[in-house]
Amino acid sequence: MKTRSRWLTGLWVLIVVVAALAFIFKMTEFAMTWVDPATDRFGGFAAIAVGMYLVGMFPILFLMLWAVFRGHFRDIERPKYRMLELQEEIDQYGNRIPPN
Template sequence: MNPAINQPSRTSRAQVLTTIGFALLILVPSVLGFANKFREFILLSRGEVDGVFAITPVVNYLLASLGFFCLFFWAIYHGMFRDIEAPKFTMLENERKLDEEE
């Protein structure tokens, strides 16, 4: 590998904690808001006959999101996020080799 291309060091503990903190700061209110709206949709569907049609798109979105989460966790399980910087360095190394051949 070209010595001019330095791979970054491991992520620090402070970066990990900051990322987790921001994720919780954003995701917890979002999940609570969605759960509240979903509960309101369910109460609406129990009260009126037309309320069932309001819940159908939400269920479709939930099922599609479940599929995306399954793919995401499958990718995590197969190690596709262990070293996300490696493809960049591989591409740069291949580019350097191609430039040397010319």
């Protein structure tokens, strides 16, 4: 693995870990607000906030996992080259049907 790839991978892991820890910290704060007897009025707020985070997070997580398991991230450069090939065909043939 090249040095640049290792550096980018390390940076990516660091960012994901920090974001995950921040998310877990925020969810823990909401949960503690929810069960704290001194904040009876704000318990509903915590329940709604946690519920909305989960409702928003789970579809994104499942969509990401679906894409990973379907292999959509194996060759992320392929769509770019396919688009350029299609543009060349459009430039070459215009409105005519290209020969197969």
